Amino acid sequence: MEIDTNKLHALLGVMVNELGAAQNAALVTLGDELGLYRAMAGKGPVSPTELATLTDTKERYVREWLSAQAASGFVDYNVAADRFELSAEQAAVFAIDESPVNMIGGFQALDAVYADRRKLAHAFRHGGGVSWADRCTCMFCGTDRFFRPGYKSNLVANWLPSLDGIIEKLERGALVADIGCGFGSSTIIMAEAFPRSQFLGIDFHAPSIEHAAQHAKQLNNVRFETAGAKDFAGTGFDLVTMFDALHDMGDPVGAVRHVAKALKPEGTLMLVEPMAGDSLADNLNPIGRIFYAASANTCVPASLSQEVGAALGAQAGQVRLSQVLNEGGFQNVRRSAETPFNMVLEARL
Incomplete structure (x- = not known):
């Protein structure tokens, strides 16, 4: 094969x-673990010695870390002063846990x-697959930490209001099930916002449910149970939610079919899934790149470790997801809201 030099160089x-x-x-996860970003936030220009003192770390390591961060554009460097600074924008991405654009969880x-x-x-x-239960524990923490800021920013303010009624x-007071709740962040956010409603968080991963229950101790309108999406107990739900979970399931149609039986006839399923077009060509962009990689590393292996192993993948797209919802008993499906990272589908019987 003849090599095109210009293409090779590119x-x-x-x-x-x-x-x-x-x-x-x-180095990003290391900076988070050692508190380097948080120590820089709001401090203005700092020297490596000052940052090392603030974080009880060693100056030579900190200087090299700061140099790598500056070369990446993750911190700013003042040549004349030989000092480094975390801008407000950089702090929002790296240092502030509750920021809607915090990206540390993805790195974790x-x-x-x-x-x-x-x-x-x-x-x-x-x-075969790689079960969620067999993953390194930092996967659970990182996944929750990556998605939680977006849920806090959008769930109550935008996504729930986009659903009819x-x-x-x-x-007034509704009964809600949150399927695939993981550490329970989505469940807790809803429970705090609507104290008259009752919320049930469900996940098949028992350690995640234990973690969720610990975080919800102060709330009397939420509880958590270990169960699968196809066999959780209870009926008469006004709302069932699934946040970035359906595409990871081995049998998504079976899960949706069980949800249809658990809902009231006038109930609603809110499905939050990664943003995607309906073809590979639609998704050849930076966001699709992240989600395809995450899908190959995590989502498809998780699904293939379960019965059926549908392996929808994290870039299934609205058309394929709607087919799953229709086959599971939901005839009325529409996209009610979206962000650059997520689409929200409202499904009704």
């Missing part, structure tokens, strides 16, 4: 950027991706 430029990103991903989940690489390689070669029901 690809090599991309790869240089990729190697830098991969190396710095580890990468620890699990690399820790579990051999399990994934085995699945690629021999089939749901806010009125929640304010």
Whole structure:
């Protein structure tokens, strides 16, 4: 094959950027773990010595870390003063946990991706999957931390109001099930906003449910149970929610069919899924790139570890998701809201 030099140089430029990103991903999680970003937030320009003193770390390591962060554009560097500063925008991404654009959780989940690489390689070669329960524990923390800021920013303010009549029901007092709740962030956010309603968080991963229950101790309108999406107990729900969970399930149609039986006839299923177009070509963009990679590393292996193993993937798109919802008994499906990272589908019987 004859090599086009211009194309080769362009690809090599991309790869240089990729190697830098991969190396710095580890430094981002390290900076979070050691409190380096948080110590810089709002402090103005700091020297490596000052930051090391603030965080009880060693200056030489901190200087090299700061240099790598500056080269990445994650912190600013003043050449004349030889000092580093975390801007307000950088702090929103790296230092402020409640910021809707905090991205640390995504980096934290990468620890699990690399820790579990051999399990994934085995699945690629021999089939089967990698169960959620068999993942490195930082996957659970990172996933919750990545999605929680977006839920806090959008769930009560935008997503629930986009559903027909749901806010009125929640304010009067409704019964809600949150399927695949993980650490319970989505469940707790709703329970805090609507104290007259009762919320049940359900997940098949028992350690996550234990974690969720600990965080909800002060709330008397929420409880958590370990159960699967196809066999959780209870009926008469006004609202069932699934946040970034359906595409991970082995049998999404079976899960939706069970939800249809658990809802009141006039009830609503709110499905929150990763933003995606309906074809590969639609998703060849930076957001699709993230979600396809996450899907190959985590979502598809999780589904293939379960019965049926539908493996929808994190870029299933609205058309495919609507087919699943229709097959599960929901004939009325519409997109009610969206963000750059998520689409919200309202499904009714």
